[in-house]
Amino acid sequence: MKPTTVLLRRGRVIDPRHGVDGVRDVLVRDGRVAEVSEAPLEAPPDAQVVDAQGRWVLPGFIDLHVHLREPGEEGKETVLTGSRSAVAGGFTAVVAMPNTKPVNDSVLVTEYVKAKAREAGLCRVYLAGAITKGLQGEEMAEMGALVAAGCVCITDDGRPVMNAGLMRRALQYATQFDLPVMVHEEDLTLSGKGVMHEGPTSTRLGLIGIPPSAEVAMVARDLVLLEETRGRLHVAHVSCEGSVRLIREAKRRGLRVTAEATPHHFTLEDEAVGDYDTHARMNPPLRTRHDVLAVREALADGTIDAIATDHAPHGVLEKQVEFDKAWNGVVGLETALGLTLAAVREGALSLTRAVALLSDGPAKAFGLPGGHLAVGAPADITVVEPDVEWTVDATRFFSRSRNTPFHGRRLTGRVAQTWVGGRLVFENGQTKESRS
């Protein structure tokens, strides 16, 4: 496919990195942003012209935390279906977690997923390598090889590194690559057999609770290790007030810590478990109103750098079972924008901040290209129809899985177009695959 020239006309451009918020024309050439102009631009003769009036033209969203399930669990998701789900949600780039089967602790798996992503040809798929071989928490994986193969961070996501000595050495070792170490913070001796947040709801339902200390204690430990090692720490899916407080304080002291929060953690409370709804089972669990508000505040004030979905596809077999036997996780790519905009409308954060959390923040946290719309930036662009109301219908997800607690929810704001490297990959509810 030859590179196209595209002129996005008269959209409201919001580019938090450069303080832009206003009607602009955006000219895209050779996959990059060529011009951003307040005055209307004349369309070059070869240009495809897109009328973006009444729409928002945003830096493409970047999701630092998705599970694409390939290799190993292709029945739940594949790199292709996950990419479709991503671009349908306005994400132009995703970071795929390493807890596949086999685990991404080797160049072989990294290369395999990269090849699948090239084949899918929709969004950019970055890889996260494992911290430890097989995610076993015992021996460090070959970090140098993973970095050389293109991994942008390392993580044992889904599992904590319980061995503090090993965690310290991983942080230390990663400094030579300036690599962020992403952590799933959970002290397993505190979470035990817990299946939801420990509180009045778990008591009423007779379900074993997970106290916030299971997360907060590990955040504290890792911040102590971070201070000694001077590495880079990225705290995944922050769920509670205690974690937020520690991260805020660590940032104030200049530690290189970044953090993400998921739409479900800043939207739902533990009561969403309702009558044992396994779609509300996730790890970390949904917390209290107090925690939701603390996470929202942290999103607004910069303590949290990125909104990440922790997109975790599961099939009916994993969810239509007893609550304590259900698997953790929700799909998130296609509902993230609507839920984020709901938080904006509720006054939790500004629109600019929300856009930053979906684009600029994640790009900076992992040092990824994109996340902004300056001249020369990759033309990764998400065009949003801000006022369109729609109802979440899990049966129509592009994802291969349907596990969401948001089925039936009314949301406002929908992705109209997604551009990756100047190429239209999603428009009007359809993905544009380019294998012709």
Add this chain to the structure above:
Amino acid sequence: MRHLLGIEGLRRSDIEALLDRAEAHLHGSPDASHVLRGKVVANLFFEDSTRTRTSFEMAAHALGAEVLNWTMAGSSVSKGETLLDTARNIEATGPVALIIRHRSSGAPHLVARHVRCAVINAGDGTHEHPSQALLDAFTLRRRWGKLDGRTVLIIGDVLHSRVARSNLHCLTALGAKVVLCGPPTLLPPGLEALGARVTSRLDEVLPEADAVMCLRVQSERQSESFFPSAREFSRLFGLNAARAERLKPEALVLHPGPMNRGVEIAPAVADGPHSVILDQVAHGVAVRRAVLEVVCR
């Protein structure tokens, strides 16, 4: 009432209607043997409980029903069949009700969402055991006439007790005050919000009680370090003879069974003048007849 999944959410009038029917059954309701004639009731006990299973079985027989007992050891469940598949397969044989005992909280709720017949919760994980709470309330009501203004003290492992949760809902719905007492490690958060008073000081609350219910303490909780030893538990929270002497003279002592004699309750107290423990067992059948009658109607 289509199912009996728990006491929570039942109205006082629903509970009283069930207890009134149980009273009629206790006196041998003359037409009762026709109520479920030709119908089948299925017992699905994924967890052993001879006492509850037998009690439901006797109740079903008394109403004229056939009982299918599905034992889960060696069944398709142990071959990896899901709970829903098992329940749907059994439902396909045509029972009017599934009586489910399961170690997972919420298991009967899951089944109830996917079958058309009635579902009766015979104890789910650490959530509820509604027929037990009904028979406890029934036992108290027969002694007291009504529960309003009475104080019931429940002692022991509240955290893991479905009996405690169901009783809390049931007793408060009937106007009683409930005090929950146990080591802090076995008192989960939010019990006050459900209407209970919560304490770890047994000797302070003991004289206020009109009834005391001792919960079974499982030895595995000791190895999980919820408390240091059975001996210490017994010293702090056991209903021993000395404590029984400080009860109100008319106070009643209950236990859902099976008892650990000498741990949560002393033998002399279990068999003593305050005890209504065997009444509870006898009342179980009448209460379960009432439950079957109401949900299978």
